[in-house]
Amino acid sequence: MDIIKQISAIPLFQGLAADYNQQIASIVVNKHYQRGQTIFSEGDDGNGFYVVASGRVKVFKLSHEGKEQILHILGTGEPFGEVPVFAGEHFPAHAEAMEETRVLFFPRAAFVELIKKNPSLALNMLAMLSRRLRRFSSLIEDLSLKEVPGRLSAYLLYLSETKSQSINLTLDISKAQLASLLGTIPETLSRILARMSTEELIESDGQRSIKILDRHGLAELASGERRLA
Amino acid sequence: MDIIKQISAIPLFQGLAADYNQQIASIVVNKHYQRGQTIFSEGDDGNGFYVVASGRVKVFKLSHEGKEQILHILGTGEPFGEVPVFAGEHFPAHAEAMEETRVLFFPRAAFVELIKKNPSLALNMLAMLSRRLRRFSSLIEDLSLKEVPGRLSAYLLYLSETKSQSINLTLDISKAQLASLLGTIPETLSRILARMSTEELIESDGQRSIKILDRHGLAELASGERRLA
DNA sequence: AATCCACCTTGACTTAGGTCAAACATCAGT
DNA sequence: ACTGATGTTTGACCTAAGTCAAGGTGGATT
Numbered sequence: 001m002d003i004i005k006q007i008s009a010i011p012l013f014q015g016l017a018a019d020y021n022q023q024i025a026s027i028v029v030n031k032h033y034q035r036g037q038t039i040f041s042e043g044d045d046g047n048g049f050y051v052v053a054s055g056r057v058k059v060f061k062l063s064h065e066g067k068e069q070i071l072h073i074l075g076t077g078e079p080f081g082e083v084p085v086f087a088g089e090h091f092p093a094h095a096e097a098m099e100e101t102r103v104l105f106f107p108r109a110a111f112v113e114l115i116k117k118n119p120s121l122a123l124n125m126l127a128m129l130s131r132r133l134r135r136f137s138s139l140i141e142d143l144s145l146k147e148v149p150g151r152l153s154a155y156l157l158y159l160s161e162t163k164s165q166s167i168n169l170t171l172d173i174s175k176a177q178l179a180s181l182l183g184t185i186p187e188t189l190s191r192i193l194a195r196m197s198t199e200e201l202i203e204s205d206g207q208r209s210i211k212i213l214d215r216h217g218l219a220e221l222a223s224g225e226r227r228l229a
Numbered sequence: 230m231d232i233i234k235q236i237s238a239i240p241l242f243q244g245l246a247a248d249y250n251q252q253i254a255s256i257v258v259n260k261h262y263q264r265g266q267t268i269f270s271e272g273d274d275g276n277g278f279y280v281v282a283s284g285r286v287k288v289f290k291l292s293h294e295g296k297e298q299i300l301h302i303l304g305t306g307e308p309f310g311e312v313p314v315f316a317g318e319h320f321p322a323h324a325e326a327m328e329e330t331r332v333l334f335f336p337r338a339a340f341v342e343l344i345k346k347n348p349s350l351a352l353n354m355l356a357m358l359s360r361r362l363r364r365f366s367s368l369i370e371d372l373s374l375k376e377v378p379g380r381l382s383a384y385l386l387y388l389s390e391t392k393s394q395s396i397n398l399t400l401d402i403s404k405a406q407l408a409s410l411l412g413t414i415p416e417t418l419s420r421i422l423a424r425m426s427t428e429e430l431i432e433s434d435g436q437r438s439i440k441i442l443d444r445h446g447l448a449e450l451a452s453g454e455r456r457l458a
Numbered sequence: 459a460a461t462c463c464a465c466c467t468t469g470a471c472t473t474a475g476g477t478c479a480a481a482c483a484t485c486a487g488t
Numbered sequence: 489a490c491t492g493a494t495g496t497t498t499g500a501c502c503t504a505a506g507t508c509a510a511g512g513t514g515g516a517t518t
Binding site (some may be wrong): 002022061062063064065069071082083084085086087089092093112114115117119122123125126127129130131132133134136137138139140143144145146183192223224225 | 245289291292293294296298300311312313314315316318319321322339343346348351352354355356358359360361362363365366367368369370372373374412413452453454
């Protein structure tokens with residue numbers, strides 16, 4: 001099988017002794033989901049964790065009224081659902097396939113054994129969780145201390161710095177999903193994009209492409225130095 | 230020194246081979262802070278992490294206008310500032326002593342070596358970070374999907390379940406700090422406590438003691454099934 | 459080209475909770 | 489007992505962003 005090939009491409013498993021990939025492959029289970037299908041629900045028992053093999057997965061919280069807050073969106077090679085592996089108990093959030101998705105599932109007990117034997121893997125996992133904590137800190141900061149225009153600006157700048165490196169951005173998710181990621185609703189997002197356009201910070205075609213006109217202005221919005229009129 | 234004694238009382242270091250405490254002790258540095266003193270600031274280089282030996286520490290984010298959001302409050306035996314040890318870069322938040330506080334500081338390089346040699350320590354650390362991720366998920370959920378009365382109810386129930394096991398609670402922090410922990414401001418907190426009192430969910434003496442009158446009602450508020458009038 | 463569907467936008471309205479300002483309470487230290 | 493620091497409460501006001509409802513857009517399907 002090319003499962004070994006897939007595994008060796010996962011960042012989490014980089015820098016391991018070669019024969020470990022074989023061991024990892026022996027404990028892994030392949031799973032397949034359609035768009036919109038639930039992978040796990042908040043409160044489920046977490047008896048292992050997942051890595052996206054292809055497609056995309058969102059991890060999110062749901063309010064009593066059904067509003068959703070996306071915690072993260074994961075693409076190929078990214079792990080999710082690790083919390084219960086180490087802290088025990090249930091999954092703290094829901095996970096759902098955003099498109100047709102294949103995932104690799106690593107049963108808990110076998111994986112913990114692997115970690116015990118392999119300090120490199122342990123350190124990779126620690127780095128992974130630490131990065132996630134950093135991102136969560138930043139999300140908490142945004143939700144508590146910034147307004148929606150600031151959060152949106154930060155997201156646009158993040159997009160332009162990582163994915164495209166350019167001034168012409170293409171959103172890789174729907175605006176409704178972006179709203180949920182930013183902790184707001186589509187209507188509010190739409191209005192703020194409109195305001196940013198009239199202030200000539202961006203140019204939006206109403207589709208998924210956005211052009212950054214004033215990077216500095218966006219940075220000021222993101223930091224809270226400036227506000228929209 | 231009784232540093233070894235202190236170290237063996239730290240949950241993070243439980244379940245390790247006995248001689249490791251000696252090794253840990255050899256890399257640790259003792260530090261001392263007064264109330265209000267900064268331990269580190271967001272953006273500082275993180276060249277190690279800390280464990281509270283005595284006193285209390287708050288870890289928080291600050292907005293551009295100076296509003297603060299507390300991420301966690303740490304007491305004796307609890308570690309903080311671990312993110313940069315494993316994910317590199319700077320501290321993602323500020324840390325400050327809330328009272329006279331002693332901390333143990335673990336320099337990064339030496340600690341990473343220790344982890345590599347000790348799978349138990351690695352797993353303890355993974356459990357620690359996972360628990361923190363769980364708490365952050367819950368904070369994100371609260372900030373994004375719940376109103377202040379819901380967050381406060383959840384906090385009061387949490388207090389009564391963990392610390393006192395009873396119906397008579399004593400806040401261990403000022404109401405201003407509690408507001409910052411819940412992602413609101415003292416005025417709002419004060420008004421909501423007043424409303425909860427008139428609805429006979431709690432009895433508040435205006436000091437730091439609060440009596441739970443209607444646990445079920447609080448639980449409904451916390452889950453979002455009910456709202457204050 | 460007509461229909462459908464998912465997605466996006468706009469307008470009118472409401473509201474949770476923040477801001478500002480003032481007064482009040484508590485407690486430690488001189 | 490007085491002073492000052494620290495924390496709490498209350499009132500009047502404001503605003504960011506949510507709700508509800510209607511309409512618009514564009515791509516895909518038949």
